Amino acid sequence: MKLATALDSGRGRPFPLARITPSTLLGGGRARRVVERNILVYRRGWIFIVSGFFEPFFYLLSIGIGLNKLVGVVEVGGRAIPYTSFVAAGLLAASAMNGAIFDATFGIFFKLKIVKTYDAMLSTPLGPADVARGELAWALIRGGAYAGAFLVVMAGLGYVGSGWAVVCFPAAVLVSFAFSGAGMAATTYMRSWQDFDLVSLAVLPLFLFSATFYPLGVYPGWLQLIVRLTPLYQGVALLRGLDLGLFSWSLLGHGVYLLVMGALGLAVSARRLSVLVLP
Amino acid sequence: MRLGVQAASQPGAQDASAGTPPAVAPSAASAQRSVRSEPLICARGLVKRFGSIVAVDGIDFDIYLGESFGFLGPNGAGKTSTMRMIACMSPVSEGTLRVLGMDPAVDGAKIRARIGLVPQEDSLDLELTVLDNLIIYGRYFDIPRRVIRERAKRLLDFAELTDRAHSKVDPLSGGMKRRLTIARALVSEPDLLILDEPTTGLDPQARHLLWDRLYRLKAQGVTLVITTHYMDEAEQLCDRLVVMNDGRIAAEGTPHSLIERYSTKEVLELRKPLGMTGVAERLAGIADRVEELADRVLLYTDDGDAALEAVRLREFPYEHALVRRSTLEDVFLRLTGRSLID
Known part of the structure; x- marks a missing residue:
């Protein structure tokens, strides 16, 4: 049960925001009961609010100050921008992915296989689709809270690219949606905690190679092509474009990619929950 | 259907x-x-x-x-x-x-x-x-x-x-x-x-x-x-x-x-000595039905005490005897030939 502890001390952080977010918009119907349950679980964990703020703070400060000294300026779309702005948008996307993946994999596996939370839920009028939608809605509430904190820190340190950075908020939630959906779907196929090594194996290269820390142009052509197809790159490119106010049709493409990814993940999760819990 | x-x-x-x-x-x-x-x-x-x-x-x-x-x-x-x-x-x-x-x-x-x-x-x-x-x-x-x-x-x-x-x-x-x-x-x-x-x-x-x-x-x-x-x-x-x-x-x-329907009023339960064989023959006729389990013999009868008396007369070497009323366990045994809890 050590992973349960890891879960508790990990990203299980609530936000007062969660109390006032209309979950109906996100989950709707009975799915909101799942959100309600999660709020009940986390309502006393105020300490996580603090850590939710400090994590991006440390991240941005260390990489911002450290690497900025070495790099200085990066060229994006023909414009020279400070490295801090460049990397902050990338880190926002990566942080949204990390948070979503952690919750959707460890959190869902714990409830699905270890403490059997869904067995209890599915013996009530709740159905598998309600559970999947509710968990996703909860992930978005939390993802939104993390992203909000991140953006505030970013702005406070003067790392935002332009006033358009405000639009990064919904976009970061979209990144959470995509990775939560996909993570949840993947989790339903996991048999034991060992399988989580595969998650790290997938997440780490995404984190490092998705043009998070340097522009895509440094890669050879073939690698650029591969990176362009991977999911975190969509988030990084989308958030960076929005943050700098560099709008293009490709941003729409990134958005659609993430939307489809999350929706597919949600559909697969609901189906798999039904197979696993209601055999 | x-x-x-x-x-x-x-x-x-x-x-x-x-x-x-x-x-x-x-x-x-x-x-x-x-x-x-x-x-x-x-x-x-x-x-x-x-x-x-x-x-x-x-x-x-x-x-x-x-x-x-x-x-x-x-x-x-x-x-x-x-x-x-x-x-x-x-x-x-x-x-x-x-x-x-x-x-x-x-x-x-x-x-x-x-x-x-x-x-x-x-x-x-x-x-x-x-x-x-x-x-x-x-x-x-x-x-x-x-x-x-x-x-x-x-x-x-x-x-x-x-x-x-x-x-x-x-x-x-x-x-x-x-x-x-x-x-x-x-x-x-x-x-x-x-x-x-x-x-x-x-x-x-x-x-x-x-x-x-x-x-x-x-x-x-x-x-x-x-x-x-x-x-x-x-x-x-x-x-x-x-x-x-x-x-x-x-x-x-x-x-x-x-x-x-499936059992008698009473059951005489005998704990038998380890490795004993030929139990059924030795007890034939005493009860309506005899079931032999790994460690026990069950005699189904409407009068347990009478059966126990008969067992004693035949000098059947049991270690422990118990007369009890029939339970659903006996019904199950009768219906399936197995114990409920093995």
């Missing part, structure tokens, strides 16, 4: 259901019960398969309002699979099943809204307190918080958990967890309470407390569906039961009628 085995077609089945006016209940339920036409649960030729494994192999049964109905059988007999189908938590592979007049495949959520399920493994929410477990479970049924709080108070009382209301679930004893699970299942005031192995793994004291609580529910007219592999539990709690073995129903009736 054609697949449907035994139970309904068994000679004992009809007289059993006819002779089972569900015990007591001075509640609203009794008014409805006088119109005993439509069963709450009705299964015909019910089959459950998992791949090539047949867990439930074509069973028929009817469960009526206000009665306490049992599925008695050893582990692996198909009881839990049957319960899960009734609770709309497992799709029916073949045959028909109607629960509360509805089809689980179509109206699963509506049926579950009116059922209280106490699963074999407690699925309590370990991340919440005792009280919050009741509250959130009620919320899954869309019951207003105010109403749940009111009910939770009574239910905690009923489950003798009032002083543990704000404790987490994990430190509770097995019996407490079980009682909380029952309280949780009652928070929606269900028409039907399904209990899958309610006392398995509990110590005798905890079992008796739990039985007492189930008695009270029974007296209030709550319809109970219970699976168990304990014959004493079935005898204590069930108005009517089916004996299950290998996915089939071997017999149906009241505990009393089953014992009467």
Whole structure:
């Protein structure tokens, strides 16, 4: 049960925001009961609010100050921008992915296989689709809270690219949606905690190679092509474009990619929950 | 339908259901019960398969309002699979099943809204307190918080958990967890309470407390569906039961009628010396029937003391003798040639 502890001390952080977010918009119907349950679980964990703020703070400060000294300026779309702005948008996307993946994999596996939370839920009028939608809605509430904190820190340190950075908020939630959906779907196929090594194996290269820390142009052509197809790159490119106010049709493409990814993940999760819990 | 085995077609089945006016209940339920036409649960030729494994192999049964109905059988007999189908938590592979007049495949959520399920493994929410477990479970049924709080108070009382209301679930004893699970299942005031192995793994004291609580529910007219592999539990709690073995129903009736039909009034139980052979021959003629188990010999007779006398006269070397009345265990042994708990 050590992973349960890891879960508790990990990203299980609530936000007062969660109390006032209309979950109906996100989950709707009975799915909101799942959100309600999660709020009940986390309502006393105020300490996580603090850590939710400090994590991006440390991240941005260390990489911002450290690497900025070495790099200085990066060229994006023909414009020279400070490295801090460049990397902050990338880190926002990566942080949204990390948070979503952690919750959707460890959190869902714990409830699905270890403490059997869904067995209890599915013996009530709740159905598998309600559970999947509710968990996703909860992930978005939390993802939104993390992203909000991140953006505030970013702005406070003067790392935002332009006033358009405000639009990064919904976009970061979209990144959470995509990775939560996909993570949840993947989790339903996991048999034991060992399988989580595969998650790290997938997440780490995404984190490092998705043009998070340097522009895509440094890669050879073939690698650029591969990176362009991977999911975190969509988030990084989308958030960076929005943050700098560099709008293009490709941003729409990134958005659609993430939307489809999350929706597919949600559909697969609901189906798999039904197979696993209601055999 | 054609697949449907035994139970309904068994000679004992009809007289059993006819002779089972569900015990007591001075509640609203009794008014409805006088119109005993439509069963709450009705299964015909019910089959459950998992791949090539047949867990439930074509069973028929009817469960009526206000009665306490049992599925008695050893582990692996198909009881839990049957319960899960009734609770709309497992799709029916073949045959028909109607629960509360509805089809689980179509109206699963509506049926579950009116059922209280106490699963074999407690699925309590370990991340919440005792009280919050009741509250959130009620919320899954869309019951207003105010109403749940009111009910939770009574239910905690009923489950003798009032002083543990704000404790987490994990430190509770097995019996407490079980009682909380029952309280949780009652928070929606269900028409039907399904209990899958309610006392398995509990110590005798905890079992008796739990039985007492189930008695009270029974007296209030709550319809109970219970699976168990304990014959004493079935005898204590069930108005009517089916004996299950290998996915089939071997017999149906009241505990009393089953014992009467399939066993003798008394049983003489002899603990035999290790490695003894030829027991049946040596005891021939003393009882109506002799069953030889690994360590014991059971002599079925209407007069146990007389049989014991006869055994003594033959100088049969037993280590310990016991005369007792027949139980459902004996019925099961007779029907299947196996013990309930191996």
